[in-house]
Amino acid sequence: MTALDASKKTLSAGHAANMSGVAAVERALAIAEALVNARRPLNLTELAESTDLYKSTILRLLVSLESCGLVVRRSDQRFTLGPFAIRLGKAYDACTPLEALLQPLMEQLVREGMESPSFHVPNDANTRLCLLRVDSLHSTLDRVRVGDRLPLRAGAPGKVLMGAAPDPHVRDISPLLQVSFGERDPNCAAIAGPVYGPGQVLLGALSFSGPLDRFNAASVKVMGPPLLAACRQATAQLGGQWPED
Numbered sequence: 001m002t003a004l005d006a007s008k009k010t011l012s013a014g015h016a017a018n019m020s021g022v023a024a025v026e027r028a029l030a031i032a033e034a035l036v037n038a039r040r041p042l043n044l045t046e047l048a049e050s051t052d053l054y055k056s057t058i059l060r061l062l063v064s065l066e067s068c069g070l071v072v073r074r075s076d077q078r079f080t081l082g083p084f085a086i087r088l089g090k091a092y093d094a095c096t097p098l099e100a101l102l103q104p105l106m107e108q109l110v111r112e113g114m115e116s117p118s119f120h121v122p123n124d125a126n127t128r129l130c131l132l133r134v135d136s137l138h139s140t141l142d143r144v145r146v147g148d149r150l151p152l153r154a155g156a157p158g159k160v161l162m163g164a165a166p167d168p169h170v171r172d173i174s175p176l177l178q179v180s181f182g183e184r185d186p187n188c189a190a191i192a193g194p195v196y197g198p199g200q201v202l203l204g205a206l207s208f209s210g211p212l213d214r215f216n217a218a219s220v221k222v223m224g225p226p227l228l229a230a231c232r233q234a235t236a237q238l239g240g241q242w243p244e245d
Contacts, residue, residue, distance in 0.1 A: 027053055028061045032070055032081070036147065041078035098203070099132060101237045102195075105230055106134040106206075113137065114223060115208035115215075117230075118144055119195070120157035122204075128152050128161055131204065142188040142209050155184040156192035160205035169217070173224040176231070176243065178205075182212055189215035191223055193231040196240030203238060206231050 034050035035042060048055050062079065065071035069084035098119065106117040119132040127149040135141055144150070152158045159167070159178035166175035170191065181189045192207035208223050232242045 024061070027051070027057065028065055031058060031061055031065060031079075032085075035071065035079065035081050037149075039147070041074055041076075041080040043078050047079065098238070102132055102206070102234055103134070105234060106132065109208075109226065109230060110134050110136055112226065114226060115210040116141055116144070118157070118207050118209060120150070120161065120192075120205045120207065122152070122161050123149055126152055128158055128205075136210060138210065138214070140211050142185065142190075142211060144209060151184055154180070156180040156190040156209075157205035157207045158184075160192045160194050160207075161202070163202075169220060170224055173221065174228050174244065177224055177228060179215075179220055181215060187212050191215075191220055191227060193227050194235075195231050195238065196235045196242070198239040200241060200243075203240070206234065 030051045030053065031047060034047055038046070038050065042050065044055055044058060047053075047058050051058065053061075062071060062073070066073060066082070069082040069087075071079050072082040073079055102119055106119070109117050114136065115138070116136040117134050118130050120128045121131050123129040128151075130144055130146055130148045130150065133144055133146050150158070152162060156178040159180065160176075164178060167178050169179045170177040174193070177191060177193050179189070179191045188209060189212045190207045190209035192205045195203050195206050197203045206227065208227055232244075235242050
């Protein structure tokens with residue numbers, strides 16, 4: 001065996017060890033994600049069904065998750081998110097104060113009669129996460145809630161997050177806007193624009209969404225300018241530079 005072969009073998013062993021460590025972290029996070037999605041305490045059987053992990057694996061990982069406070073075991077042997085989850089959320093808000101800045105802006109848009117505003121961020125390669133949501137004053141609404149994971153490749157917010165080409169439906173308003181008619185849900189529609197942070201980093205997509213029958217060329221032209229103005233204002237408040245300035 002040459003020195004190069006020995007070096008490759010050593011690197012391969014180290015790489016395998018690293019990959020094993022990553023897998024363990026991903027499994028632990030799958031447990032936490034199952035608790036986030038359930039929005040209620042889960043027992044061991046329910047965790048196994050939600051994560052496709054063996055119960056023995058879950059129990060081993062729960063030891064670490066409980067020790068750091070991310071998960072808490074209740075007296076009825078159900079598991080729920082622990083105080084470390086709160087600390088993570090507060091730290092995220094402190095580093096990127098999206099809710100503190102965007103929530104009042106979204107509430108103002110609702111008071112002005114707009115459709116339901118939501119703020120979406122990338123979740124993974126295939127999904128986006130609804131981080132913030134305010135229901136409109138209309139009697140009928142679309143069913144989008146905070147914490148929902150939605151397809152990245154369907155819907156106006158997903159198009160914004162993926163940097164899609166300018167949409168012809170709103171090109172005369174701004175090439176930064178995107179619209180969707182029944183893409184993710186055949187009964188719903190949306191219009192969305194980008195919100196940027198320092199360094200022109202795309203932080204997320206602010207959108208109006210609602211029942212499809214309230215979205216047409218005329219209503220999109222009404223909703224587009226206030227949505228664009230809100231995106232621009234949010235960008236300025238978050239330290240970003242609006243591309244059209």
